[in-house]
Amino acid sequence: MRSKALLLGLLCAVAAQTARAQPPAPAEIKIGALYASSGPYASISMPVSAGFRLWVDQTNANGGAEVKAFGKKIPLKLIAYDDQSSTATAATLYNQLITRDHVDLLIADSGSVLTSVGVPIAKEHKQFLFDVSGTGAAFFTDDNPYVALMADPVSTIWPHYISDFLADDGAKAGIKTVAILFSTNDFTGTQAAALKGFFEKDGKVKVVYYQGVPTTTSNYTVLINNIAAVNPDAVLELGYVGNDIAFLRNLQDSGNQFRFVFSIYAGVEKEEIEKNVGASALTHIYTYVPPSNYEYVPEVGMTQKEFHAAWDKKYPPGSNVTFGANAVYGYMTGLVVERALATAKSLDQMDIHDAVFALSGKLKTLDGTFILRKDGAQIGEVTPLGQLQPEGKDALTLVAVYPPDMANGKAVIGK
Amino acid sequence: MRNTRIRRIVLDTGIAAAVVIAMGVARGVYSNELMLFNFIIFLALAQGLNIIYGFTGYLPFGYVGFYGAGAYGFALVVMHLHAPALIGMAAAGVAALVLAVILLPLLRLSGAYFAIASMAAAQAVYEIVANPDLEDITKGPYGVSLADVFAPAFSYYTALAILAATLLLVVWLRNSRFGMSLQAIRDDSISAAMAGVSVVRGRTIAWLLSALIAGLVGGVFAWHISVFYPDTAFDLSVSIFATVFLLFGGATTLCGPLLGVFILYGIYNVIGIAVPQYFQFTYGALIVLLVLFLPNGLVSLLTSRGIRVP
Numbered sequence: 001m002r003s004k005a006l007l008l009g010l011l012c013a014v015a016a017q018t019a020r021a022q023p024p025a026p027a028e029i030k031i032g033a034l035y036a037s038s039g040p041y042a043s044i045s046m047p048v049s050a051g052f053r054l055w056v057d058q059t060n061a062n063g064g065a066e067v068k069a070f071g072k073k074i075p076l077k078l079i080a081y082d083d084q085s086s087t088a089t090a091a092t093l094y095n096q097l098i099t100r101d102h103v104d105l106l107i108a109d110s111g112s113v114l115t116s117v118g119v120p121i122a123k124e125h126k127q128f129l130f131d132v133s134g135t136g137a138a139f140f141t142d143d144n145p146y147v148a149l150m151a152d153p154v155s156t157i158w159p160h161y162i163s164d165f166l167a168d169d170g171a172k173a174g175i176k177t178v179a180i181l182f183s184t185n186d187f188t189g190t191q192a193a194a195l196k197g198f199f200e201k202d203g204k205v206k207v208v209y210y211q212g213v214p215t216t217t218s219n220y221t222v223l224i225n226n227i228a229a230v231n232p233d234a235v236l237e238l239g240y241v242g243n244d245i246a247f248l249r250n251l252q253d254s255g256n257q258f259r260f261v262f263s264i265y266a267g268v269e270k271e272e273i274e275k276n277v278g279a280s281a282l283t284h285i286y287t288y289v290p291p292s293n294y295e296y297v298p299e300v301g302m303t304q305k306e307f308h309a310a311w312d313k314k315y316p317p318g319s320n321v322t323f324g325a326n327a328v329y330g331y332m333t334g335l336v337v338e339r340a341l342a343t344a345k346s347l348d349q350m351d352i353h354d355a356v357f358a359l360s361g362k363l364k365t366l367d368g369t370f371i372l373r374k375d376g377a378q379i380g381e382v383t384p385l386g387q388l389q390p391e392g393k394d395a396l397t398l399v400a401v402y403p404p405d406m407a408n409g410k411a412v413i414g415k
Numbered sequence: 416m417r418n419t420r421i422r423r424i425v426l427d428t429g430i431a432a433a434v435v436i437a438m439g440v441a442r443g444v445y446s447n448e449l450m451l452f453n454f455i456i457f458l459a460l461a462q463g464l465n466i467i468y469g470f471t472g473y474l475p476f477g478y479v480g481f482y483g484a485g486a487y488g489f490a491l492v493v494m495h496l497h498a499p500a501l502i503g504m505a506a507a508g509v510a511a512l513v514l515a516v517i518l519l520p521l522l523r524l525s526g527a528y529f530a531i532a533s534m535a536a537a538q539a540v541y542e543i544v545a546n547p548d549l550e551d552i553t554k555g556p557y558g559v560s561l562a563d564v565f566a567p568a569f570s571y572y573t574a575l576a577i578l579a580a581t582l583l584l585v586v587w588l589r590n591s592r593f594g595m596s597l598q599a600i601r602d603d604s605i606s607a608a609m610a611g612v613s614v615v616r617g618r619t620i621a622w623l624l625s626a627l628i629a630g631l632v633g634g635v636f637a638w639h640i641s642v643f644y645p646d647t648a649f650d651l652s653v654s655i656f657a658t659v660f661l662l663f664g665g666a667t668t669l670c671g672p673l674l675g676v677f678i679l680y681g682i683y684n685v686i687g688i689a690v691p692q693y694f695q696f697t698y699g700a701l702i703v704l705l706v707l708f709l710p711n712g713l714v715s716l717l718t719s720r721g722i723r724v725p
Contacts, residue, residue: 081688087647089687091640092450096688099446116558116642120565121449138560138642184547184556212547214556 025070026104028077029341031056032097033107036114039085040215043241043272045110048132049080050321051330052107054314055338065338069346083109091117098125104347105130105337110326112136112186122146128349128356131376132333133326136186140377145353149378150336151329151367155190157378158288159238161385162262163198163205165402165411166234171204173413175260179209179232181223181239181247188215188238188264195236208232215240220250227256234260241265245276252281259414262286267293267386267398269324279396282388284412286401289386290325291332291367293398294406299364301335304328307366332367339363387411424590427669427725431582434458434673439575450684452571452639456632457680459578460657461664461672462585463628468658469666470588471621472601473522476530476654480518480537481511481626483649485633487544490559491552500564504573504634511630514540515623522618534651541649558644561637570639577631584624585669589725597621598667656680663705665712669725674713 035049036042056078059065064075079101083090090109094117097103106122107130108115115134122129129147131139135155139147152158166175178199182192189212199205208230213223217239224247227235235258237247244265251261266273267287274282295304302310311323321327336356344355356372361380363370371380384400389412391397399409438458441451460482468474488510489503498506521532547555588594599607600614608614637643664675679701686694709715714724 084687086650086652087643088453088650088652092447092453092684093688095447095449099448113558113644113646116644117640120562120641124565124567136558138558141562144562184545186557189547189555189557212556214545 025067025072025074028075029065029067029105029347030077030079030101030103031105031107031337032101032103033078033080034083034090034093034097034109034114034118035080036085036109037082040240040242041085041109041111041114043269044133044326045085045114046321047269047324047326048110048330048333050315051311051327051332052132052334053078053080053330054310055331055334057314058310059334059338066342067344067347068342069344069351079103083114085114087113087117090114091121094118094121098122098127103127105352107333107337108132108134110134110329112139115139116186119144119147126349128352130333130337130356133329135190135378137190137377140373140375142375144376146349148353148356148372148376150370151332151378151381152325153379153382154377155187156194157382159191159195160198160382161402162236162286163195163202165385166199166260167202167204169402169411170234170260170413173259175205175233175413177206177208177230177232178234178236179227179230180207180236181209181211181213181220181227182237183215183217183239183243184212185215185240188240188243191238191264192236195238205234215243217243218246220247221254224250224254224256227258228254232258234258234262236262238262238264241269241272244273248273248277248281248285252277257414260286264288266388268383269322269326270388270396270398271322271324274396275322279390279394282396283390284414285388286411287386287388287398288383289398289400290383291328291381292323292325293386294384294400296366296368297364298366300339301331301365304366307331328367332365335365336363336370420590423723423725424586427586427589428583430669430673430725431579431586434582435575435579438578439572442571448567448571449639452574454676454680455571455574455578456636457656457660457676458673459574459581459628459632460653461660461676462578462581462669463625463632464657464661465585465666465668465672466588466628467621467625468661469668469671470594470597470601471618473525473618473622474530474658475521475533475625476651476658477533477535477537478625478629478657479649479651479654480533480540481514481629482633482636482653483537483544483645484510484514484540485630486637486643486648487553487559487633487645488630489634489637490561493561493564494554494559495552497563500566500569500638501573503564503638504631507634507637508627508630511626511633512623514630515626519619519622522622534654537649537651537654541645544649545645553645556645558642558647559637561641564638565641567639570635574632574635574639577628577635581628582669584628589667589669593617593620659702662712663702665714665718665724668714668718671712671714671724678713 036045064073081093112134131149182188244263266285268290340355344351360372368381384406385402386400388396401411485507489507492498492506493503545556596612660675665671
């Protein structure tokens with residue numbers, strides 16, 4: 001009788017232990033991602049995708065990612081679909097990844113347009129969306145915990161140092177007027193509006209030209225002449241890679257010269273732009289200094305130099321993807337995934353959310369410090385203002401010139 | 416004779432009902448709801464195009480203009496008046512009808528001239544909507560977010576209701592005196608006018624009905640997707656896809672556009688997901704083969720042998 005009771009107790013204990021136990025560890029962690037191999041967003045999407053793949057391959061080569069929920073390393077399986085820069089296709093594929101492939105983690109395509117359709121879908125399915133570089137302000141609301149921006153700050157934060165520099169060093173050098181020419185899309189349109197607001201608030205520099213043009217614009221000759229007609233001291237051109245290439249080429253061909261010229265991608269995708277417009281058209285152009293050209297001291301992952309070397313090994317010259325900020329963004333997203341898996345209590349999407357938000361202010365990578373606002377918008381990883389300056393014959397170096405505590409060079413303002 | 420007509424109507428209605436029920440049931444069986452929703456969108460658009468092209472011979476390349484007008488009609492009412500989604504749907508229909516009335520003079524053109532003019536008109540509407548100076552009204556090129564009315568299930572079944580109404584409309588056109596008069600206008604408008612058919616009235620009604628369907632589909636698209644840009648709502652590929660699906664299956668029939676959508680959009684999704692690099696090649700090859708060997712669509716395999724296709 002006593003042995004029966006003992007046996008029963010033992011069985012109960014085993015049953016209770018079994019009930020408390022974690023579900024069995026999966027053979028692999030499924031990560032779903034989209035990329036665009038063609039169309040207008042391919043130039044920003046492919047480097048992000050390649051950077052993320054590099055992280056996946058590296059992690060798998062080390063036996064997989066450390067997953068706290070199961071207390072062991074688990075290999076990663078990347079399921080990546082090509083949306084060909086189409087929002088309709090992207091929407092279907094986000095659904096496919098969530099509802100058919102049942103991915104554990106969902107990574108958005110690059111840029112605001114291709115991310116936009118994923119935000120409501122992820123929210124509807126309560127799937128946390130790792131938004132790589134979709135900076136549209138509308139994505140981040142207090143009632144949606146299922147999105148966070150990983151690798152670059154929201155558009156309103158980006159241009160802060162431009163207006164500060166012009167109001168500070170620029171005003172001292174006699175810069176009083178500015179022309180703003182922008183492509184009418186979420187990313188650059190928001191930056192243009194923010195800049196206009198900053199200048200109007202400071203009152204030190206007057207906006208004398210403010211013009212939006214379609215993102216498909218490929219000839220800026222007439223626009224440059226219109227800008228020259230109002231004779232501004234500074235010209236800020238905010239566009240995507242294709243816009244910047246066309247603008248910088250046309251600016252050089254036109255012979256017009258301005259004391260201060262800014263272009264986003266001259267620095268953000270320096271290799272790509274330099275390849276297309278040549279060093280002479282880029283000399284003394286102001287731009288953002290992306291993490292691909294600035295040495296942050298990472299506490300997690302590779303340094304910029306190590307990453308560049310790993311990139312060149314995996315994607316040697318002649319590959320279809322070039323090294324730049326977007327390459328770092330892809331790798332950086334991988335690092336956030338890595339840390340989230342290493343700290344999340346389970347693969348439940350709200351636990352993933354909590355783990356990602358817990359990294360805010362603590363995660364320092366080659367992309368700077370990762371800081372999230374409570375609605376998921378990225379407010380860290382701010383890019384300093386830089387300038388492309390000559391270095392020897394036919395070579396350019398990108399130096400940070402503002403803010404002073406991040407500067408590694410001195411700005412040259414035209415006469 | 417009368418019994419034959421009734422049999423045809425019953426058969427056509429049965430096919431329409433089967434498609435609608437299948438798409439309704441599919442939502443419970445297949446989890447990628449957005450893919451099914453896109454099927455419904457293109458089924459309705461291809462039939463909407465069928466009404467103006469199949470029955471009157473006018474092929475508007477800019478059909479997406481009505482779709483975009485509907486999407487933005489829905490968005491404007493929801494954004495600015497905070498109206499419920501069904502009021503937004505009514506606004507979508509009205510927006511497309513207003514645009515169709517404005518574009519009525521295009522019906523004075525024909526053939527390629529009409530096709531190109533309609534495309535230019537759609538582009539003009541896009542440029543107006545995407546104008547940054549209208550940001551306060553349309554949100555310009557920066558896109559709209561309609562998160563407040565986001566309701567995937569409700570919008571899915573609304574799309575299904577629009578599809579059902581569209582299919583029934585085509586069934587009616589296929590079997591009614593009015594539908595016959597439209598086909599007479601298409602084949603020879605002068606003879607039809609001499610026989611007492613009101614050519615202008617017939618074309619106008621078909622044009623408005625076709626625009627209304629595209630507008631409602633655009634509205635339900637805006638509702639279902641909830642975040643979109645002008646480029647998405649006025650994407651010319653919407654027109655191209657609807658046209659290709661219609662021509663692939665065969666115009667003037669109920670089944671032609673259905674076959675076109677199920678086969679071609681099905682292939683699009685299978686190839687687009689599995690091997691996207693082969694998509695354009697496969698799609699292009701299919702269309703070239705069709706134009707070479709079946710210029711009147713798949714249904715002509717039967718109709719050329721005297722077999723009636725619903």
